[in-house]
Amino acid sequence: MLLSKLGLENFRNFSKSFFSFEDGINVIWGENAAGKSNLLEAIFFSGTGKPSKANREVELIQFGQPYARIENHFLKKNKTHLLEAALERTEQDSTRKVLKLNKNPVRKVSELVGEFKVVLFSPQDQALVQGEPFFRRRFLDSLLSQLSPPYLHSYMKYQAVKEQRNSLLKQPSYTSTELFPWNLKLIETGSLLIFKRLEILPELSALAQKAHQFLCQEEFLEVQYLSSFPLPEPHNELTVETLMQFFEQALAKTAAEEKKRGMTLVGPHRDDLGIFIAKQDARIYGSQGQQKTAALALRLAEGELFEKIDEEPPIYLLDDCFSELDQDRQKAFCSFFLKNAQGILTTAEEPAAYLKGYPHIKLQKRGREEISCGIPG
Numbered sequence: 442m443l444l445s446k447l448g449l450e451n452f453r454n455f456s457k458s459f460f461s462f463e464d465g466i467n468v469i470w471g472e473n474a475a476g477k478s479n480l481l482e483a484i485f486f487s488g489t490g491k492p493s494k495a496n497r498e499v500e501l502i503q504f505g506q507p508y509a510r511i512e513n514h515f516l517k518k519n520k521t522h523l524l525e526a527a528l529e530r531t532e533q534d535s536t537r538k539v540l541k542l543n544k545n546p547v548r549k550v551s552e553l554v555g556e557f558k559v560v561l562f563s564p565q566d567q568a569l570v571q572g573e574p575f576f577r578r579r580f581l582d583s584l585l586s587q588l589s590p591p592y593l594h595s596y597m598k599y600q601a602v603k604e605q606r607n608s609l610l611k612q613p614s615y616t617s618t619e620l621f622p623w624n625l626k627l628i629e630t631g632s633l634l635i636f637k638r639l640e641i642l643p644e645l646s647a648l649a650q651k652a653h654q655f656l657c658q659e660e661f662l663e664v665q666y667l668s669s670f671p672l673p674e675p676h677n678e679l680t681v682e683t684l685m686q687f688f689e690q691a692l693a694k695t696a697a698e699e700k701k702r703g704m705t706l707v708g709p710h711r712d713d714l715g716i717f718i719a720k721q722d723a724r725i726y727g728s729q730g731q732q733k734t735a736a737l738a739l740r741l742a743e744g745e746l747f748e749k750i751d752e753e754p755p756i757y758l759l760d761d762c763f764s765e766l767d768q769d770r771q772k773a774f775c776s777f778f779l780k781n782a783q784g785i786l787t788t789a790e791e792p793a794a795y796l797k798g799y800p801h802i803k804l805q806k807r808g809r810e811e812i813s814c815g816i817p818g
C-alpha cells in the first residue's frame with residue numbers, strides 16, 4: 442500500500458495544502474505546532490473515516506471555516522484509488538460527513554475497513570507499555586477487529602452483556618435466577634474473545650520479538666496474556682469450551698465480591714498483556730527508551746499481521762517516534778522500512794545526517810493560516 446498524494450482544505454491548521462509521498466521513509470519535520478500530527482491525522486481520517494485524536498469531528502474543521510476536505514490518492518496492489526472525505530459544520534456545531542471511495546459514496550465507516558490499511562504510532566503509545574491495562578486491551582481488541590470483523594461483533598456483544606449484568610449487580614437485591622441468563626451470555630461471548638486473543642498471541646509475541654530484536658539486538662522482548670482468572674498452560678491448547686468452564690468457576694468464586702462492589706470482576710474486560718524485556722516487567726522496570734522501543738515493536742508486529750492477510754504492508758504513520766530513542770535504535774528503525782513498506786514519520790528536530798537521504802517535507806508555521814511545504818533538493 443502506498444500513499445502517493447494528499448490534498449487538504451481547511452483541515453485543522455492547513456488552509457490549502459498538497460503533499461506528495463514516496464516509497465519507504467518520508468520525513469515530515471517542523472517546529473512544535475507546525476501541523477505534523479495534524480497531517481498524520483488527516484491521512485488516518487481519510488482512510489478510516491474516524492479521527493485519531495480528536496474527540497469530536499468538528500475539531501477537524503479549521504476554526505471559522507464551514508467545511509474541511511481531504512483527498513487521498515493511494516496505490517493498492519499497483520492500482521490507483523481515490524478516497525475523499527468531507528466534513529461540513531452544521532448549525533449545532535456538529536458535522537455532516539461524506540466519504541467516497543473511487544467516487545462511490547461510502548455509507549458506513551465499517552465499509553472502509555481493509556480498504557486503506559494504516560498503522561498509527563502516536564506519542565500516546567508509550568501507554569501501551571507504561572499505562573493501565575485498558576491501553577493494552579484496546580490495542581489487542583482493535584487489532585483483532587481489523588483482522589476479523591466477527592471479533593468486533595463479539596466484542597460489542599460482550600460489552601453490552603457486561604453493562605446489563607453490571608446494572609443488575611448494582612441493584613440492592615437480585616436473585617441468582619435473575620443473574621443466571623446474564624452469566625450464560627457473559628461466559629459464552631467472553632470465552633470467545635479470550636479464545637481469539639490467545640490464538641493470536643503466539644504470533645503477535647513472535648513478531649513483536651523479531652521487530653524488537655531488529656531495533657535493539659541485545660534485549661529480548663516477550664508478550665504474555667495475563668488472564669483475570671487462572672488458566673492452565675499452555676494457553677494455545679485451550680478450547681472455547683474449556684475457557685467457558687474456567688470462566689464459570691471464576692464467576693462462582695467472585696459472586697460475593699461482585700455483589701458487594703456491583704460489577705463484573707473477571708473476564709476479558711479485566712485481562713491484560715504482560716510485556717517483558719529481558720524477563721523484567723517493562724511497565725515497572727523499563728526505561729523511557731525501552732518502553733518506547735517495545736511500543737514500536739508492538740505496532741510493527743501489528744503491521745506485519747496486516748501484511749500477512751493483505752499480502753502487502755500497511756502504511757505506517759509514525760508520530761514523533763524518535764524522541765527518547767538513541768541513534769542506533771533510530772537507524773535500525775529506519776532500516777525496517779527498506780523492504781518497501783511506506784513509513785511517514787514526523788520529527789520536531791532537524792533530521793540527523795542519516796535521515797537526509799530520505800524524502801523530506803518541511804512544514805513551516807508562519808502564523809496560524811500559512812503553511813508551506815515542499816520537498817527540498
Ligand SMILES: Nc1ncnc2c1ncn2[C@@H]1O[C@H](COP(=O)(O)OP(=O)(O)OP(=O)(O)O)[C@@H](O)[C@H]1O
Binds near residue numbers: 471
Ligand atoms: N480546527 C483547527 N483549526 C485551526 N488550527 C487548529 C485546529 N486544530 C488544531 N489546530 C492547530 O494546529 C496546530 C498544530 O498542531 P499539531 O498537533 O499538528 O502540531 P505538531 O507539529 O504535531 O506539534 P508538536 O511538535 O508539538 O507535536 C496547533 O497549534 C493547533 O492550535
Ligand SMILES: [Mg+2]
Binds near residue numbers: 477478479760761
Ligand atoms: Mg505532534
